[in-house]
Amino acid sequence: MGRVSQAQAQANRQRVVATASRMFREKGTGVSVADLMKAVGLTHGGFYKQFASKEDLIDEATAYAFDEFGKVTLAESSEDHETARRALVERYLSVSHRDHAGRGCPVAGLAADLGREPDQAARAHDVYLNGVRNSAAQLATGDDDGMAQFCTMVGALVLARATRGNPLSEKLLQAARVALLASGARQSDSQQRTE
Structure with a gap:
């Protein structure tokens, strides 16, 4: 050869x-x-x-996963921020995203491994930290830094993957989606009233 x-x-x-x-x-x-x-x-x-x-x-x-997943971001969207945020929440908390972890969010996909062995892959850990910050920042509105929203999304996705095959899985995705979309609407209304 x-x-x-x-x-x-x-x-x-x-x-x-x-x-x-x-x-x-x-x-x-x-x-x-x-x-x-x-x-x-x-x-x-x-x-x-x-x-x-x-x-x-x-x-x-890990760097590749964040680069690949980050290609569709709110910053690249031609829509207004709230419309783009809503679209991101809908895509993230979808059955398709739940079922295709290999193409999905590296925050949810790698959390357990990097959490168990944070010293094993030092650069991966730094890339992961930046990915968490950047993902939350995409969801930020007004006084909200997006961290709680992102935590809700990741948590719901991880739980939905763990319960796949049971109706609870879709309920978890739906509950998080409804809560995040409602909170975004309230935040948007509040911002419009203060302008």
């Missing part, structure tokens, strides 16, 4: 990072290197030609 070109090696590395990002959000960072490389279609030994350690991959995959 011949040597892989530099361009092919870089493409392979990107595939490993993208696949790891998806698999870590779906199954946690405990996914084995062997299973990851099998999913990519590469050999286990090829991993160590690309990465110094699994922790390095966790760092890169």
